[in-house]
Amino acid sequence: xxxxxxxxxxxRAFLHHGLTFASAAATVPYFIQKSAAGMVNTNSALxxxxxxxxxxxxxxxxxxxxxxxxxxxVVPYGDPAYYNVRRGIAIPENEVLQLSxxxxxxxxxxxAGVKELYDEGLMTVVQGVGYPNPNRSHFKSxxxxxxxxxxxxxxxWLGRYFDNTCGGAPEGCSGHSGIAVGRTSPLAxxxxxxxxxxxxxxxxxxxxxxxxxxxxxxxxxxxxxxxxHVPAETDSNEAFLLRTALDARVASAQxxxxxGQNPLVGFPRSGLGRQLQMVSSMIRAGLETRVYYVAMSxxxxxxxxxxxxxxxxxxLNQWAEAINAFYKDLKAHRNDGRVLTMTFSEFGRRxxxxxSGGTDHGTxxxxxxxxxxxxxxxVGRHPxxxxxxxxxxxxxxxFRTVYAGILDGWMGANHQDVLGKRYxxxxxxx
Amino acid sequence: xxxxxxxxxxxxxxTQAISPADFGYDQARHLLWRAGFGGTPAQIxxxxxxxxxxxxxxxxxxxEVEDPDQPVRNSFESDxxxxxxxxxxxxxxxxxxxxxENALAEIRRRRQMRQRQDRRQIRDxxxxxxxxxxxxxxxxxxxxxxxxxxxxxxxxxxIENSYHMFMQNQMxxxxxxxxxxxxxxxxxxxxAMLAYxxxxxxxxxxxxxxxxxxxxxxxxxxxxxxxxxxIKEGARALTGYTYExxxxxxxxxxxxxxxxxxxxxxxxxxxxGFVRILLGQKNxxxxxxTKLYRYFVADIPEDRRDPRHRAATSVINxxxxxxxxxxxxxxxxxxxxxxxRHFYAPQIAATQIKSPVQLIVGAVRSLNTPVRDLSILMxxxxxxxxxxxxxxxxxxxxxxxxxxxxxxxxxxxxxMSFLLTGRTPSGYAPLSSVDRYDPTHLLxxxxxxxxxxxxxxxxxxxxxxxxxxxRSPRHAQTKTLVDFINExxxxxxxxxxxxxxxxxxxxxxxxLC
Numbered sequence: 001x002x003x004x005x006x007x008x009x010x011x012r013a014f015l016h017h018g019l020t021f022a023s024a025a026a027t028v029p030y031f032i033q034k035s036a037a038g039m040v041n042t043n044s045a046l047x048x049x050x051x052x053x054x055x056x057x058x059x060x061x062x063x064x065x066x067x068x069x070x071x072x073x074v075v076p077y078g079d080p081a082y083y084n085v086r087r088g089i090a091i092p093e094n095e096v097l098q099l100s101x102x103x104x105x106x107x108x109x110x111x112a113g114v115k116e117l118y119d120e121g122l123m124t125v126v127q128g129v130g131y132p133n134p135n136r137s138h139f140k141s142x143x144x145x146x147x148x149x150x151x152x153x154x155x156x157w158l159g160r161y162f163d164n165t166c167g168g169a170p171e172g173c174s175g176h177s178g179i180a181v182g183r184t185s186p187l188a189x190x191x192x193x194x195x196x197x198x199x200x201x202x203x204x205x206x207x208x209x210x211x212x213x214x215x216x217x218x219x220x221x222x223x224x225x226x227x228x229h230v231p232a233e234t235d236s237n238e239a240f241l242l243r244t245a246l247d248a249r250v251a252s253a254q255x256x257x258x259x260g261q262n263p264l265v266g267f268p269r270s271g272l273g274r275q276l277q278m279v280s281s282m283i284r285a286g287l288e289t290r291v292y293y294v295a296m297s298x299x300x301x302x303x304x305x306x307x308x309x310x311x312x313x314x315x316l317n318q319w320a321e322a323i324n325a326f327y328k329d330l331k332a333h334r335n336d337g338r339v340l341t342m343t344f345s346e347f348g349r350r351x352x353x354x355x356s357g358g359t360d361h362g363t364x365x366x367x368x369x370x371x372x373x374x375x376x377x378x379v380g381r382h383p384x385x386x387x388x389x390x391x392x393x394x395x396x397x398x399f400r401t402v403y404a405g406i407l408d409g410w411m412g413a414n415h416q417d418v419l420g421k422r423y424x425x426x427x428x429x430x
Numbered sequence: 431x432x433x434x435x436x437x438x439x440x441x442x443x444x445t446q447a448i449s450p451a452d453f454g455y456d457q458a459r460h461l462l463w464r465a466g467f468g469g470t471p472a473q474i475x476x477x478x479x480x481x482x483x484x485x486x487x488x489x490x491x492x493x494e495v496e497d498p499d500q501p502v503r504n505s506f507e508s509d510x511x512x513x514x515x516x517x518x519x520x521x522x523x524x525x526x527x528x529x530x531e532n533a534l535a536e537i538r539r540r541r542q543m544r545q546r547q548d549r550r551q552i553r554d555x556x557x558x559x560x561x562x563x564x565x566x567x568x569x570x571x572x573x574x575x576x577x578x579x580x581x582x583x584x585x586x587x588x589i590e591n592s593y594h595m596f597m598q599n600q601m602x603x604x605x606x607x608x609x610x611x612x613x614x615x616x617x618x619x620x621x622a623m624l625a626y627x628x629x630x631x632x633x634x635x636x637x638x639x640x641x642x643x644x645x646x647x648x649x650x651x652x653x654x655x656x657x658x659x660x661i662k663e664g665a666r667a668l669t670g671y672t673y674e675x676x677x678x679x680x681x682x683x684x685x686x687x688x689x690x691x692x693x694x695x696x697x698x699x700x701x702x703g704f705v706r707i708l709l710g711q712k713n714x715x716x717x718x719x720t721k722l723y724r725y726f727v728a729d730i731p732e733d734r735r736d737p738r739h740r741a742a743t744s745v746i747n748x749x750x751x752x753x754x755x756x757x758x759x760x761x762x763x764x765x766x767x768x769x770x771r772h773f774y775a776p777q778i779a780a781t782q783i784k785s786p787v788q789l790i791v792g793a794v795r796s797l798n799t800p801v802r803d804l805s806i807l808m809x810x811x812x813x814x815x816x817x818x819x820x821x822x823x824x825x826x827x828x829x830x831x832x833x834x835x836x837x838x839x840x841x842x843x844x845x846m847s848f849l850l851t852g853r854t855p856s857g858y859a860p861l862s863s864v865d866r867y868d869p870t871h872l873l874x875x876x877x878x879x880x881x882x883x884x885x886x887x888x889x890x891x892x893x894x895x896x897x898x899x900x901r902s903p904r905h906a907q908t909k910t911l912v913d914f915i916n917e918x919x920x921x922x923x924x925x926x927x928x929x930x931x932x933x934x935x936x937x938x939x940x941x942l943c
Contacts, residue, residue: 137545139587139590140587143588152588153588153824155822185813185815185837187822190815190822193828195815195835195837196837197837198813204844205837207840207844207936208843208844208847209843209932209936212847212929215918215929216914216929216932216933219913219914219933220936222906222910223911223936235731237729237781237783238781238939238942241783241839241939241942244835244839247836248837248840251836252840352531354531355531355535360538
C-alpha cells in the first residue's frame with residue numbers, strides 16, 4: 001500500500017495545475033491580473049528607451065568559460081609566425097574556412113556552422129578584444145568581463161542595465177526580464193537591486209514539494225496563491241512576498257510550458273544545444289525577456305588541446321552547431337530579427353603553445369556577434385603575432401566599447417549610465 | 431492579526447525596557463530569531479521563564495557560555511598562498527630571461543595547483559562556518575560575525591587567500607561584540623581587507639585611495655560626510671599599512687609622515703590617527719546604529735514621511751547616544767536594543783525578510799531538522815544570493831527585499847523541502863546520507879500543557895503556525911492545513927507532520943522572521 005508520501009505526482013499533473021491557473025487569468029481578481037500583466041510588460045512599461053529602438057529586442061549572451069584559444073578559432077594562417085610557435089597544434093592553411101584572403105584569416109574547420117551564418121551575413125567577428133593590464137586569473141578576468149570594471153569589483157553590467165531601466169525598484173524587474181539558464185546566476189546579470197531568474201533545469205523552477213505526494217499540491221496552491229488576501233498595507237514585506245509568490249507561480253507555469261514545446265529544427269544534444277533550445281522556445285512563446293544568459297565551459301586547454309581535431313576542436317564544434325541550430329529555429333518561428341547574440345570568453349591564450357601540446361592563459365581574443373542586425377564581416381585588425389607584450393597579444397578593441405555598441409544600438413540604453421563611463425561605442429551593428 | 435497601515439502610526443519609539451509582564455512566548459521567540467537564528471520550543475520556553483533581562487544577558491555575555499568548537503578553530507592551512515620564496519623568484523626570473531617555456535609552464539602549473547588547493551580550503555572554511563552557526567551555543571556571536579562580514583565586506587574572489595579570509599572571520603568573532611573603535615583599528619591591520627582594498631599598494635608618492643574612501647563611505651560615516659580632499663589626505667595617512675605573509679606590517683619607508691588635514695583636523699596623522707578622527711565624528715555612531723537597526727530590527731523606508739522612517743530615526747538617535755556614551759562599546763547598545771519596547775512592537779515582529787543564512791540556519795536550529803548535506807546547503811546559499819566569503823561587492827549584501835524574487839523564492843521553498851525530507855531536487859549531487867526527520871518533538875510542550883492537544887489537528891496546526899510564523903495565521907491557511915491532516919488520516923504522524931511543515935515553509939510569510 002502506498003504511504004502518504006509515495007511519489008505519485010507527475011509532471012503533467014503539475015503542468016495541468018499551473019496552466020489552469022495561468023489561463024484562468026480572465027476570471028481572477030484585479031490583483032492577479034495586474035501582477036501577471038505587469039510581469040509580462042515589465043520592459044515596455046519601464047524602459048526609458050531611445051527613440052527608434054523597438055522594445056522587443058533580445059540579447060543572448062553565450063559565455064565560453066575557461067579562456068578560449070582565439071588563435072585557433074580565428075586562425076591567422078597568412079602569418080608564418082603562427083606556424084612557427086604552434087608546430088603541434090596549428091591549423092593547416094588548406095583546412096581553414098576562409099574569412100578574408102586579404103588578411104590571411106579563416107575559421108577553424110570545425111566551425112562550419114558559424115561559417116554558414118557568416119556567409120549569410122549574420123555574423124560579426126570582432127578581433128583582438130581585451131582590456132588594459134590583462135589579468136590571467138580565470139575568476140578575476142571573468143569578473144572584469146562581467147562587471148565591465150578593470151578592478152573586477154562591482155555589480156554586473158547587465159544587472160546595472162536592469163537597475164537603470166527598472167527605476168531602481170527591485171519589484172520593477174521581478175518578472176522575467178533577465179533569465180540565466182545555468183547552475184548559478186552570473187555576476188553579469190546581478191545588479192545592486194536587480195536579480196535575474198536563473199534555473200538549470202526548468203523542472204527545478206517550481207516547488208519540488210509536489211514530488212513528495214500528490215495530496216500536497218492542492219493545499220500548496222491555496223497557501224501560495226491566496227488572491228483574496230490582499231493586505232491593506234501594500235508596501236509591507238508581507239504584501240511583497242504574496243505578490244512575488246503569485247508571480248513565481250505564473251512565471252513557472254509560463255516558462256515551463258514554453259520550454260516544454262518541441263523546437264522547429266533539430267538541436268544538438270550538447271549542454272549548450274539544450275540551453276539554446278530552451279532560450280529559443282522561451283522567445284517563441286513570447287516571454288518579453290530582454291536578456292538570456294547561457295554558458296559552456298571546458299576551454300581551459302593547457303594540455304593536448306589538439307589542432308584540426310581533438311578537445312578544443314570538439315568544443316568549438318559544439319558551440320558552432322548549437323548557435324547554428326539556434327538561428328535556424330529562430331528563423332523558423334520568425335524571431336531571428338529580434339535576437340542579437342554575443343559570444344565571449346574571459347581571455348584568449350598565449351601565442352606559443354606550451355610543452356604539453358596545449359596553451360596557457362593569455363590575453364586578447366575574438367568576440368562574435370550574431371543576428372541579422374549585426375554589421376556582418378570582420379571588425380578590427382587581427383592582433384600582431386610578433387609585436388607582443390611579454391609573449392601575449394596586444395588588444396585592439398576594449399570589450400567595453402562592444403558593450404557600449406550593444407547597449408546604445410540594441411538595448412535602447414545609454415551606455416554611460418550603465419558602464420559609468422563614456423566609451424567610443426564600437427560599430428558592430430548595422 | 432498582522433499590523434495594518436493605520437497601526438504604523440502607533441509604532442512605539444520607546445527604548446525603555448520591556449516589562450517582564452509583557453515578555454511571553456511570542457517575545458521570547460522574536461528575540462531568539464532576531465538576536466540569533468531562531469530556537470526550539472524548549473528554548474523559547476526557557477527564555478520566557480527567565481524573563482527579558484536574564485534572556486538578553488545570556489545572549490550577550492557569550493564568554494560565559496562554553497564553546498565546544500574551540501579545538502578545531504585553527505585546523506586550516508595557513509601557508510597555501512604564501513608568496514614565492516626568494517629562491518623561487520630567482521628561478522622565475524631566470525626562466526623568463528631565458529624564455530624557458532617549459533620552466534615557465536612548470537611555475538604556472540605549481541601556482542595553479544596551489545590555487546586549486548586554496549579553493550578547496552575556502553569550501554572547507556565555508557562549511558565550518560555554516561556548521562558553527564548551526565551548532566553554536568552562542569548564536570549572537572555568530573550573528574554579529576555575519577553582520578561584520580557584510581559590513582566590512584571582503585571577498586575571497588578578489589583576494590584568493592582562504593587563510594586571510596579565515597583570520598578576518600576570527601577577528602570579527604573576537605572583537606565583534608566588544609568595541610567598534612577597536613574593531614576599526616584591527617580592520618586597517620587586517621591582511622584580507624588591506625589586500626581587498628589595495629592598501630598594500632598605498633605608498634608615499636603614489637597613494638591608492640581605495641581603503642581611505644571606503645572606510646569613510648561604507649565603514650564609518652556614510653556618503654557625503656567628507657570631501658574628496660579628506661579621502662586624499664586619509665589615503666596619505668594610511669600609506670605603509672600593509673601585510674607580509676599572514677601578518678600586518680607597517681612599512682615606515684612607504685609611509686607619508688607629513689602634515690595632513692582631515693575633516694578639519696591638522697596633524698601628521700598615521701592610519702590610527704585617521705581612525706581616531708573618524709570615531710570623533712558625530713555621524714559615526716549614527717551610521718553604525720543605522721546599519722545595526724536594519725540588520726536586527728527593520729528595513730527603513732526611504733520616504734521620510736513614512737511612519738516607519740520617522741520611528742527608525744528616533745530609535746537610531748537614542749541608540750547612537752548610548753553608543754557614544756559607552757565610547758563605542760557595543761554591548762550597552764545591543765542590550766538597550768534587545769530590551770527596548772520598540773524592538774518587541776507588534777509592527778516589528780515577523781516583518782523582516784530572512785536572509786538565506788537566516789532561513790537555512792534558522793530552519794535547522796528551530797525545527798531540529800538533520801543538516802543532511804552541507805555542500806547542498808552551500809549551493810543553496812549561493813543560489814539564494816548569499817555565498818559566504820563572497821559578498822557581491824564592498825557594500826556587502828543589500829538585504830531586505832533584494833533577497834527574494836521569483837526564482838530565489840523557489841530555491842527557498844525547495845531547500846526547506848530538502849531539509850525536511852532529505853529528498854534532493856533532481857539536478858543536485860546525490861545525497862551522502864538520508865536521515866529520517868521526526869518533527870513530533872516540536873509538539874511535546876503542547877501535549878504536556880494540555881494532554882491530547884498534540885493529537886488534535888486544529889490545535890496542532892494553530893501551535894505550529896504560531897511557532898513557525900510568529901504571527902496570527904490567516905483563516906484560510908489554518909483551514910487548508912487542518913484539511914490536509916484530516917485527508918491524510920487525521921493523525922499528526924511524523925510523515926503527516928513533515929508534509930504539514932513542507933506546506934508551512936511554502937507559505938510566503940514563512941520567509942519573514
